Amino acid sequence: MSNFEFPEASADDSVAPGSQHAILNQIGAAVMLTDPAERILWINEAFSRLTGYQTEEIIGRTPKILASGRQSPIFYSRMWQALDSAGHWEGEIWNRRKNGEIYPEWLIIRRCNDATGGITGYVATFSDISKLKHAESEVQHLAFYDPLTALPNRRLLRDRLAQACAAGKRSNGHGALLIIDIDNFKILNDTLGHDIGDHLLIEIACRLRQSIRQCDTAARQGGDEFAVMLEDLDPHPQSAAVSAETIAEKIREVLSHPVPLTEGHEHYCTASIGVTLFRGGEKSVDTLLKQADIALYKAKEAGRNATRFFDQAMQTTLDHRAGLEAGLRHALAREEFVLYAQPQVNAEGALIGAELLLRWQPPGQALVLPNDFIPLAEESGLIVPIGLWVLHSACATLRRWAADPRRAGLALAVNVSARQFRQPDFVEQVASALSYFSIAPQRLKLELTESLLLDKVDEVVAKMRALHALGVCFSLDDFGTGYASLAYLKRFPFEQLKIDRSFIRDIASDPDDAAIVRAIVAMGDALRLDVVAEGVENDAQYAYLTEHGCRAFQGYLFGRPVPLAEFETRLES
Numbered sequence: 305m306s307n308f309e310f311p312e313a314s315a316d317d318s319v320a321p322g323s324q325h326a327i328l329n330q331i332g333a334a335v336m337l338t339d340p341a342e343r344i345l346w347i348n349e350a351f352s353r354l355t356g357y358q359t360e361e362i363i364g365r366t367p368k369i370l371a372s373g374r375q376s377p378i379f380y381s382r383m384w385q386a387l388d389s390a391g392h393w394e395g396e397i398w399n400r401r402k403n404g405e406i407y408p409e410w411l412i413i414r415r416c417n418d419a420t421g422g423i424t425g426y427v428a429t430f431s432d433i434s435k436l437k438h439a440e441s442e443v444q445h446l447a448f449y450d451p452l453t454a455l456p457n458r459r460l461l462r463d464r465l466a467q468a469c470a471a472g473k474r475s476n477g478h479g480a481l482l483i484i485d486i487d488n489f490k491i492l493n494d495t496l497g498h499d500i501g502d503h504l505l506i507e508i509a510c511r512l513r514q515s516i517r518q519c520d521t522a523a524r525q526g527g528d529e530f531a532v533m534l535e536d537l538d539p540h541p542q543s544a545a546v547s548a549e550t551i552a553e554k555i556r557e558v559l560s561h562p563v564p565l566t567e568g569h570e571h572y573c574t575a576s577i578g579v580t581l582f583r584g585g586e587k588s589v590d591t592l593l594k595q596a597d598i599a600l601y602k603a604k605e606a607g608r609n610a611t612r613f614f615d616q617a618m619q620t621t622l623d624h625r626a627g628l629e630a631g632l633r634h635a636l637a638r639e640e641f642v643l644y645a646q647p648q649v650n651a652e653g654a655l656i657g658a659e660l661l662l663r664w665q666p667p668g669q670a671l672v673l674p675n676d677f678i679p680l681a682e683e684s685g686l687i688v689p690i691g692l693w694v695l696h697s698a699c700a701t702l703r704r705w706a707a708d709p710r711r712a713g714l715a716l717a718v719n720v721s722a723r724q725f726r727q728p729d730f731v732e733q734v735a736s737a738l739s740y741f742s743i744a745p746q747r748l749k750l751e752l753t754e755s756l757l758l759d760k761v762d763e764v765v766a767k768m769r770a771l772h773a774l775g776v777c778f779s780l781d782d783f784g785t786g787y788a789s790l791a792y793l794k795r796f797p798f799e800q801l802k803i804d805r806s807f808i809r810d811i812a813s814d815p816d817d818a819a820i821v822r823a824i825v826a827m828g829d830a831l832r833l834d835v836v837a838e839g840v841e842n843d844a845q846y847a848y849l850t851e852h853g854c855r856a857f858q859g860y861l862f863g864r865p866v867p868l869a870e871f872e873t874r875l876e877s
C-alpha cells in the first residue's frame with residue numbers, strides 16, 4: 305500500500321469502474337485515504353456503511369471527525385510516534401459514528417511514501433469489532449462471574465484478593481476474607497429440588513451484595529459457599545477484626561431473614577463464617593483462602609451458625625495433622641504399626657481372651673496411641689487398609705494359638721471402625737481371612753461401636769448376619785455412650801455388650817453410674833448377651849461388678865495392654 309497513488313480529491317471518483325477504487329469498494333473493511341496533512345481524500349463504501357458518513361460529507365475533513373473522546377492524548381501521541389518511526393500502526397480504538405454511537409474498531413494505518421521517501425499520505429483500513437468485543441466480554445463474564453448469581457466467581461475473587469494485597473502494601477490498611485457456608489443447604493437441595501436450591505442461592509447472593517460496601521467484593525466460590533472480601537479496614541489489627549466481625553454478624557443476620565421458597569414455605573437460613581485478616585502482601589492468596597477455610601471448619605465444628613477467626617493455633621493443629629497424615633500414609637508399608645494385647649478374664653479371674661489394640665511406632669519418635677491417629681485414619685480412609693492388616697494379624701495370631709492346647713480356647717477381639725465395616729466387600733475380606741488362616745471363626749470377636757448402628761441399619765444387619773453365619777462373634781463396644789435402645793439392639797446379632805469404662809470408673813461412689821451398670825447387666829441377661837466390663841482398675845470396682853452379676857472383665861487390674869509378643873510370652877509362663 306505504500307506505493308498507492310492517491311486520487312484527486314473528488315466525490316465522483318469513488319465509484320470509477322475498473323479503478324483501484326472499485327477494487328477497494330469490494331472489500332468489507334472500511335478504507336480511508338488521507339493526504340500528509342490528514343485531510344481525507346477518499347473513502348470506500350464500507351466506510352460509509354460503518355461510520356454513516358457519505359463521501360461528500362467527509363472529503364477534506366480530518367479523521368478527528370470520528371474521534372469518540374475515549375482515547376487520551378497520550379494514546380494518539382504514541383500512535384503517531386509509531387507511524388513516524390515504523391511507518392505503520394495497528395490497534396483497537398473507539399470511534400464515533402455519524403449518529404453518535406461509539407463503537408470499537410480494529411484500525412490499521414500505513415504511511416505512504418513516494419520514490420524519494422517523501423510522505424504522500426496515509427491509508428487507514430478498519431473494521432467494526434463490536435460483535436467480537438461483545439463475544440469477548442461474554443467469555444470474560446463466563447470466565448469471571450458465576451452464571452447463576454452473577455457474582456464474581458472463585459477466579460475473579462483470587463484476582464481481587466491479589467490486587468487488594470498489592471493495594472494494602474501502599475495503604476497499610478487491613479483487609480478481611482470471609483468464607484460463608486450455608487448450613488444444611490444440601491438437605492434443602494435434595495429435598496425441595498435444585499430449582500428451589502438455585503432460587504435460594506440467588507437470594508443469598510442478593511443479600512450479600514446489599515450487606516457490603518461498593519469497594520468490597522461478594523463472590524460465589526461454588527456450591528453453597530460464598531466469599532466476601534473487605535478492603536480498607538483499620539490499620540490496627542484489633543479494630544480491623546472488630547469491623548470484620550461486625551460485617552460477618554450483619555451477614556449472618558441478613559441471611560437469617562425468611563426466604564419464601566414455595567407456596568406457604570419460608571426457609572430460614574443459617575450460615576457458618578470463617579474469617580482471616582490480611583495486610584499488604586504478607587500472605588499469598590492461597591494462604592488466605594486456606595486460613596479462611598480453616599476458620600470456617602472451626603465455625604462448623606462449633607455447631608454451625610457461627611463465625612470464627614483464623615488464628616495461629618489453628619494453623620499449628622492443622623500442620624500437625626498434615627504431618628501425621630503424611631506419616632500415616634507410609635506407616636503400613638514401613639511396618640510401623642504394632643499390636644498390643646490386653647487380657648479379658650471371667651468372674652474367677654481366669655483368662656478367656658484378649659483385645660488387640662493398635663499402636664503406631666514412627667521411627668525415633670514416641671509411641672502414638674490410637675486416639676491420636678485412628679480418627680485421622682478414619683477421615684482419610686486409611687483405616688480401611690490398616691483395619692485389614694489388624695484383621696489379618698488377629699487371624700494369624702489365632703492360628704498360632706490354635707496349635708497350642710493351652711491357648712486354643714482363647715478369643716481375640718479386634719476393633720472394627722465404621723468406615724471399615726461399611727466397605728462393600730467387608731464380609732468377603734473377613735471370610736477370606738478366616739479361610740486363609742484356617743481358624744475357628746467363633747474365636748474372632750469383632751467389636752463395633754454404637755455409631756455404626758444408627759445409619760443404613762438394614763445394610764448393617766445384613767452384613768452382621770452374613771458374618772454371623774460364618775461363625776464370627778460381635779461385641780458392642782463402649783455400650784451406654786451412644787443411643788442404642790433395647791428394641792434396636794434386638795435386631796443385631798450381638799453376643800456381647802461391653803460396658804464403657806466411663807461408667808465403671810466411679811461405680812463404687814457414684815450411684816447413677818452404679819445404677820446404669822446394673823441396668824446394663826440386667827439388660828444383657830434379658831437379651832441373653834454376655835456383658836463385659838472394661839476399664840476395671842481396682843478391687844472395689846471388680847467386687848461391685850461381680851456382686852451385680854457381671855461375668856467378664858477387662859482392665860488394668862488384670863493387665864495393661866502389652867505388645868502382642870510379650871503377651872504371648874506371658875501366656876507361656
Ligand SMILES: Nc1nc2c(ncn2[C@@H]2O[C@H](COP(=O)(O)O[C@H]3[C@@H](O)[C@H](n4cnc5c(=O)[nH]c(N)nc54)O[C@@H]3COP(=O)(O)O)[C@@H](O)[C@H]2O)c(=O)[nH]1
Pocket residue numbers: 646659660661662663673674675678691694719720721751781782802805838839840841858859860861865
Ligand atoms: N478401629 C480401631 N480402633 C482401635 C484399634 N485399636 C484401638 N482402637 C481404639 O482406640 C481407642 C483407644 O484405645 P487404647 O488407647 O488402646 O485404649 C484401650 C485400653 O488401653 C483402654 N483401657 C483398657 N483398660 C483400661 C483401664 O483399666 N483403664 C483405662 N483408663 N483405660 C483402659 O481402653 C481402650 C480399649 O477400648 P475399647 O476398644 O473400647 O475396649 C479405643 O476406642 C479403641 O477401640 C484398632 O485396631 N482399630
